Amino acid sequence: xxxxxxxxxxxxxxxxxxxxxxxxxxxxxxxxxxxxxxxxxxxxxxxxxxxxxxxxxxxxxxxxxxxxxxxxxxxxxxxxxxxxxxxxxxxxxxxxxxxxxxxxxxxxxxxxxxxxxxxxxxxxxxxxxxxxxxxxxxxxxxxxxxxxxxxxxxxxxxxxxxxxxxxxxxxxxxxxxxxxxxxxxxxxxxxxxxxxxxxxxxxxxxxxxxxxxxxxxxxxxxxxxxxxxxxxxxxxxxxxxxxxxxxxxxxxxxxxxxxxxxxxxxxxxxxxxxxxxxxxxxxxxxxxxxxxxxxxxxxxxxxxxxxxxxxxxxx
Numbered sequence: 001x002x003x004x005x006x007x008x009x010x011x012x013x014x015x016x017x018x019x020x021x022x023x024x025x026x027x028x029x030x031x032x033x034x035x036x037x038x039x040x041x042x043x044x045x046x047x048x049x050x051x052x053x054x055x056x057x058x059x060x061x062x063x064x065x066x067x068x069x070x071x072x073x074x075x076x077x078x079x080x081x082x083x084x085x086x087x088x089x090x091x092x093x094x095x096x097x098x099x100x101x102x103x104x105x106x107x108x109x110x111x112x113x114x115x116x117x118x119x120x121x122x123x124x125x126x127x128x129x130x131x132x133x134x135x136x137x138x139x140x141x142x143x144x145x146x147x148x149x150x151x152x153x154x155x156x157x158x159x160x161x162x163x164x165x166x167x168x169x170x171x172x173x174x175x176x177x178x179x180x181x182x183x184x185x186x187x188x189x190x191x192x193x194x195x196x197x198x199x200x201x202x203x204x205x206x207x208x209x210x211x212x213x214x215x216x217x218x219x220x221x222x223x224x225x226x227x228x229x230x231x232x233x234x235x236x237x238x239x240x241x242x243x244x245x246x247x248x249x250x251x252x253x254x255x256x257x258x259x260x261x262x263x264x265x266x267x268x269x270x271x272x273x274x275x276x277x278x279x280x281x282x283x284x285x286x287x288x289x290x291x292x293x294x295x296x297x298x299x300x301x302x303x304x305x306x307x308x309x310x311x312x313x314x315x
Contacts, residue, residue: 078167078210078211078212078213078214078215078216079207079208079209079210079211079212079213079214079215079216079218080207080211080218081207081218081219081220081242082216082217082218082219084173084219084220084221084310084313085310085313085314086220086221086241086242086243086313087243087313089238090234092235093235093238094231094234094235094238095222095234095235095237095238095240095242095243095244096243096244097229097234097243097244097245097246098221098243098244098245098246098275098309098313099245099246099247099248099275100247100248100271100273100274100275100312101272101273101274101312101313101315102273102315103272103273103315104271104272104273105272106272106273106305106315107272107302107303107304107305108272108273108304108305108306108307108311108312108315109270109272109273109274109275109276109299109304109305109306109307109312110147110148110274110275110276110306110307110308110309110311110312111140111145111147111148111276111278111292111295111306112147112148112149112150112175112223112245112247112275112276112277112278112309113136113147113148113149113150113278113279113280113288114149114150114177114223114277114278114279114280114281115131115132115149115150115151115152115155115177115279115280115281116131116150116151116152116155116177116181116225116279116281117131117152117154117155117158117181117281118152118154118180118181118182118191119154119179119180119181119182121154122154122158125158129283130281130282130283131155131158131159131281131282131283131284132155132158132159132162132280132281132282133280133281133282133285133288133289134162135289136280136288136289136292137162137165137166137172137280139289139292139293140171140172140292141169141171143292143293143296143297144171145171145292145296145306146171146172146306146307146308146311147171147172147173147306147308148172148173148174148175148219148221148245148308148309148310149166149172149173149174149175149280150175150176150177150221150223150245151163151166151174151175151176151177151206151210152177152178152179152180152181152206152225153178153179153180153202153205153206153207153208153209153210154179154180154181154209155177156206156209156210156212156213156215157209157212157213160212160213160214163209163210163213163214163215164213164214164215166215166217167210167213167214167215167216167217167218168214168215168216168217169217170217172217172308173217173218173219173308173309173310174210174215174217174218174219175218175219175221175222175223175245175309176203176206176207176210176218176221176222176223176242177206177222177223177225178199178202178203178206178222178224178225179202179203179205179206179209180194180202181225182194182202182225183224183225183226183228184199184224184225184228184229184233184236184237185224185228185229185230185232185233187228188225188226188228189226189228191225191226191228196232196235196236197236199233199236199237200236200237200239200240203222203237203240203242204240219309219310220241220242220243221242221243221244221245221309221310222237222240222242222243222244222245223244223245223246224244224246227246227247227277229244243313245275245309246275247274247275247276247277248269248271248274248275249266249269249270249274249275249276249277250265250269250277251265251266251276251277251278251279251288251291252265253278253279253285253287253288253291254279254284254285255284255285256285256286256287256291257286257287258287259287259288259290259291259294260291260294262287262288262291263291263294263295263298266278266291266295267295267298267299270299270304272304273312273315275309275312278291278292
């Protein structure tokens with residue numbers, strides 16, 4: 001499919017849909033580079049993990065931070081991870097890792113967007129740098145694409161209105177991308193590294209930031225900054241009762257200048273059950289929204305259905 005044809009198809013789908021939709025997302029993940037002994041449970045999840053996912057899909061989640069969970073009959077508390085399937089712990093109780101659906105025949109795909117902002121980037125935001133991307137969120141709404149946003153707590157603090165808007169929209173779910181976007185394993189793209197205790201506290205602090213912003217549609221999922229982790233990092237998060245979520249399709253949108261190249265990379269990589277990693281930051285991923293306008297109609301033309309990570313994990 002040529003670039004001109006893709007753009008024409010995207011324009012036809014979007015015609016009239018983006019009119020009144022403008023409400024308010026910020027990006028940095030690389031390829032998975034965990035150690036050889038990591039507890040990867042994606043396509044290789046055990047039957048017990050599947051049973052756990054099914055049970056938790058219909059029961060109150062035990063994955064909320066301490067003190068955040070409420071009775072099953074209560075409305076969800078803002079910032080508290082809601083009912084969503086999770087995977088059973090890995091060997092030795094390690095935090096489980098999900099990369100793609102075990103079901104590889106149904107044409108479902110999860111688009112995920114990292115809204116990341118490091119703890120020390122406040123002055124850059126104050127100086128006018130945009131770590132959000134409200135037009136991307138507007139386009140996802142207009143195209144009716146269910147999506148999972150992996151948000152840092154610092155991003156939620158910088159853009160509380162947008163965090164609440166995303167986190168109260170049933171089209172989206174908010175997952176944890178740490179508070180500070182510091183690394184949980186070293187080396188990791190030059191990011192400062194947290195030790196075990198600080199890493200665990202960083203996760204709780206992010207959930208607290210979502211709650212303070214008024215986000216309700218939060219799920220007990222976590223994405224490591226930079227995608228970097230090892231067994232030590234998985235052990236540090238074991239008491240958080242989250243499922244770590246990686247990906248099998250790298251979009252290449254970080255710092256990209258050509259939306260067609262991003263679209264081509266995604267379209268070439270998607271398979272049934274895929275998780276695609278993209279970004280929701282204008283300064284670090286300026287062409288993502290334009291690429292989405294090509295990716296979505298083309299994947300739908302190929303018979304794919306877009307789902308959140310929670311739905312993909314439950315299959």
